Amino acid sequence: xxxxxxxxxxxxxxxxxxxxxxxxxxxxxxxxxxxxxxxxxxxxxxxxxxxxxxxxxxxxxxxxxxxxxxxxxxxxxxxxxxxxxxxxxxxxxxxxxxxxxxxxxxxxxxxxxxxxxxxxxxxxxxxxxxxxxxxxxxxxxxxxxxxxxxxxxxxxxxxxxxxxxxxxxxxxxxxxxxxxxxxxxxxxxxxxxxxxxxxxxxxxxxxxxxxxxxxxxxxxxxxxxxxxxxxxxxxxxxxxxxx
Amino acid sequence: xxxxxxxxxxxxxxxxxxxxxxxxxxxxxxxxxxxxxxxxxxxxxxxxxxxxxxxxxxxxxxxxxxxxxxxxxxxxxxxxxxxxxxxxxxxxxxxxxxxxxxxxxxxxxxxxxxxxxxxxxxxxxxxxxxxxxxxxxxxxxxxxxxxxxxxxxxxxxxxxxxxxxxxxxxxxxxxxxxxxxxxxxxxxxxxxxxxxxxxxxxxxxxxxxxxxxxxxxxxxxxxxxxxxxxxxxxxxxxxxxxxxxxxxxxxxxxxxxxxxxxxxxxx
Numbered sequence: 354x355x356x357x358x359x360x361x362x363x364x365x366x367x368x369x370x371x372x373x374x375x376x377x378x379x380x381x382x383x384x385x386x387x388x389x390x391x392x393x394x395x396x397x398x399x400x401x402x403x404x405x406x407x408x409x410x411x412x413x414x415x416x417x418x419x420x421x422x423x424x425x426x427x428x429x430x431x432x433x434x435x436x437x438x439x440x441x442x443x444x445x446x447x448x449x450x451x452x453x454x455x456x457x458x459x460x461x462x463x464x465x466x467x468x469x470x471x472x473x474x475x476x477x478x479x480x481x482x483x484x485x486x487x488x489x490x491x492x493x494x495x496x497x498x499x500x501x502x503x504x505x506x507x508x509x510x511x512x513x514x515x516x517x518x519x520x521x522x523x524x525x526x527x528x529x530x531x532x533x534x535x536x537x538x539x540x541x542x543x544x545x546x547x548x549x550x551x552x553x554x555x556x557x558x559x560x561x562x563x564x565x566x567x568x569x570x571x572x573x574x575x576x577x578x579x580x581x582x583x584x585x586x587x588x589x590x591x592x593x594x595x596x
Numbered sequence: 597x598x599x600x601x602x603x604x605x606x607x608x609x610x611x612x613x614x615x616x617x618x619x620x621x622x623x624x625x626x627x628x629x630x631x632x633x634x635x636x637x638x639x640x641x642x643x644x645x646x647x648x649x650x651x652x653x654x655x656x657x658x659x660x661x662x663x664x665x666x667x668x669x670x671x672x673x674x675x676x677x678x679x680x681x682x683x684x685x686x687x688x689x690x691x692x693x694x695x696x697x698x699x700x701x702x703x704x705x706x707x708x709x710x711x712x713x714x715x716x717x718x719x720x721x722x723x724x725x726x727x728x729x730x731x732x733x734x735x736x737x738x739x740x741x742x743x744x745x746x747x748x749x750x751x752x753x754x755x756x757x758x759x760x761x762x763x764x765x766x767x768x769x770x771x772x773x774x775x776x777x778x779x780x781x782x783x784x785x786x787x788x789x790x791x792x793x794x795x796x797x798x799x800x801x802x803x804x805x806x807x808x809x810x811x812x813x814x815x816x817x818x819x820x821x822x823x824x825x826x827x828x829x830x831x832x833x834x835x836x837x838x839x840x841x842x843x844x845x846x847x848x849x850x851x852x853x854x855x856x857x858x859x860x861x862x863x
Contacts, residue, residue, distance in 0.1 A: 361678075400752055421758045428752045438626060439803035440749060448749060449757045451742040484804065500753075 357406035359389075359396060366392055368564045370406070374542060374557075376507075379534060381551040382544045384561030390544045391429060393561065394512050397542065398426055411507075425501030425509040434493060436486035443468060443481045446500045471499040475529060491522025498529065508540040509533075515545065527554055597829050605718040606782060607825055610839070612730040613779045613791065614821035618799075618813040619737055620775045621792025623768065625800070626748050632669065632772055633789030635684045639665040639691035640776045641785045644710045645698035654710065655722070655777055662773035665691065670769055713784030713836030726778045733771050740764060745806055782825075784836035794843035795820060798850040816846050 357370045366389045374380055382390050395401040396408060399415040408415040411423060444451075447468045472478040475495040480488065485496055494514055501509055515523050533539045545551040552558055560567040597603050624630050643661030647654030665687050672683030699707055737744070746754040747761055755761045779788045795816035796809075803809030824839030831838075 398756060400755065419758065421756055424756065426753055426756050428750060430750055430752060435626075437800055438749070439800050439809035440745075440806040441804070444745070444806050445749065448742075448746040449753075452746040452754065452757060452759055454742055 354397065354409075355407050357396060357403045357408060359392060359401065359403050365564050367396070367561075367566070370566045372559060372566055372568050374508075374540060376540055377534070377538050378540050378542075378557050379530070379555045380540075380542045380557045380559060381555040382542065382559045382561065383546070383548045383551060386546070388561040389564070390561055391512055393559070393566070394510055394542065394544050398424060398510055422504040423507045425504070425506035427497050427501050427509070427511045427514055429512045434485065438486055440485055441481070442472070442477065442483055442485055442488075442496055445485050445496055446472060446503060448500060449503050467503065471502045474502065474533075475499045489522070490518045491525065494518055494522070494526060495529070502533075505537070506539070508542065511541070511543040513544050513546060515547065523550070530554075597826065602718065603825075603829060605720075605723055606835075607822070608723060609718055609726055609778075610782055610821040610825050611818055612726060613782055614818035615814045616730050616733050616775050617779055617783075617788065617791040618795040618817035619734065619810065620768075620772055621789075621796045622799070622810050622813045623737075623744055623748055624772065625793055625796045630789065630793045631681070631684050632666075632769075633776065633792045635669070635688040635691065636662045636665055636773055636776050637780070637785040637788045638688050638695065640773075640780050640788075641707070641710060642691050642695035642698055643777075644780065644785070645695050645707055648706060649698055649701055649703055654706075655725075655781065658710075658780060659774060659777040661691075662776050663770055666769035666773040667766065670766055709784075710780050711784050711786055712834050713780070713782050713787065713839075714834075718781065722781075729774050729778050733774055736767065736771055740767065744768065782821075782835060783839055787836040787840045790840040791817065791820070791843060794840065794847050798843075798847040801850050801854055816843065820846060 354370055354372050357367060358365055359367045370393070382393060384390050392401060396403055397410075399408070399410070399418060402416075410418050411420065413420070447464065450464045450467065469478060469481070472481055475498055477492065477495050477499060480492065480496075485493060488496065497514070498509075501511075515526060518526065530541060534541065543551070543555075556570075558569045560569065598607070621630065621633065624632055640658040640662045643658035644654035646652075646661065647657035650657070669683050669687050672686055673680045676682045743754070743759055743764055746757065746759060747764060751761055775792070776785070776788050779791065783791055796813045798816050799809050799812035803812055820843035821839055823845075824842040825835065827833060827842070828835045828838035
């Protein structure tokens with residue numbers, strides 16, 4: 354992302370942002386409410402077009418990018434998933450591969466195998482016939498990761514995937530991400546409001562404030578420097594607990 | 597009842613509507629756009645009034661008006677990106693405003709039958725036209741089913757998967773417009789959206805999957821139309837209203853059945 358500026362109205366939401374993500378990175382995007390975390394993520398994947406500047410995915414301009422199978426995306430909409438929505442786990446995970454086919458053609462065996470394989474990877478194969486709405490927050494999150502993994506993406510974008518997910522499920526979620534990174538060297542870019550937890554998990558952190566982006570290669574920085582003050586204002590104190 | 601030619605034709609048309617309206621409504625409801633049905637049906641009324649005023653075929657002018665309006669909604673939705681529902685209110689206002697002026701201009705006595713629906717004489721040409729349109733609508737839904745499922749479930753991801761979401765949305769808006777135009781004869785413009793919504797409401801309470809939800813929706817739709825048409829014939833009641841109340845009765849039965857089945861989990 355080079356010199357990217359974006360605004361919804363007259364005031365710039367993001368101005369002159371420069372950043373890049375390397376293969377294998379686990380990047381966290383943090384910042385206070387309204388600091389354009391989601392906007393930044395949507396710009397990265399091409400859901401929003403920048404007013405100025407250029408964005409490239411895998412070295413290719415986002416305008417010409419058609420290699421959608423190389424990216425996985427989990428939007429905030431997924432978090433607001435209506436529990437009454439009548440869809441099974443299998444239907445949701447297979448949505449993308451089925452979308453390339455008409456209703457007349459039967460699901461190919463290899464596609465079915467693929468759906469079961471990603472469900473196994475997120476340890477949700479036993480729930481394949483269940484309605485997604487009947488699952489817990491943590492289980493739903495696994496289903497949406499499975500859906501995003503269906504094409505074996507090289508990079509996974511996630512927008513606040515852990516809101517409303519209990520602590521135990523959060524830990525399982527991070528172990529799943531660790532496994533994905535180990536087994537497939539997948540690059541992860543994740544928006545989060547929980548700066549404490551995510552700064553311990555990622556190897557890079559993009560902090561957003563007033564349209565600027567602070568890029569930290571070493572997550573240790575976040576506890577020592579004045580970044581928290583820049584991000585959240587003057588009245589921020591860091592408290593370290595030993596439980 | 598079936599010894600009368602007009603009743604046989606009404607029943608055939610009714611069954612087509614009972615399949616088409618909930619099928620289209622299913623996607624509308626799940627995308628939280630069920631108000632589109634109301635908006636476009638008001639526009640259809642102005643189209644029908646225009647047809648009567650100009651001595652044209654009212655259904656034909658209604659189709660033209662609703663298709664233009666549905667494209668207008670898509671356009672306005674982009675203009676008012678952060679208040680997308682405004683686009684519906686704007687078109688609804690335009691439709692009802694235009695309809696009231698056109699009706700007041702005279703020569704629109706038959707407009708009442710389009711408001712509440714009737715068992716009016718349906719010609720064999722109309723049957724042919726409506727059958728063709730129904731086949732077109734259902735065919736498009738079957739053809740686009742998997743894509744529409746993805747868009748309904750998560751439009752952003754569908755776009756990122758390379759689906760032409762804009763084009764599919766426009767196609768779908770046209771389907772809604774056509775559905776309203778063919779339903780207005782029997783159900784009436786004021787009640788079309790109910791037939792798009794009530795069978796779907798009942799179906800999502802019991803559906804175990806997306807596909808079964810669609811099947812239940814059109815099953816409830818067809819049953820509502822058959823019961824409604826039969827009752828309206830024997831009891832001499834308004835057709836559209838009887839059909840819609842039959843759909844409502846089915847919904848209430850499903851709700852009762854649900855609360856008997858799992859009384860502790862209803863909330």
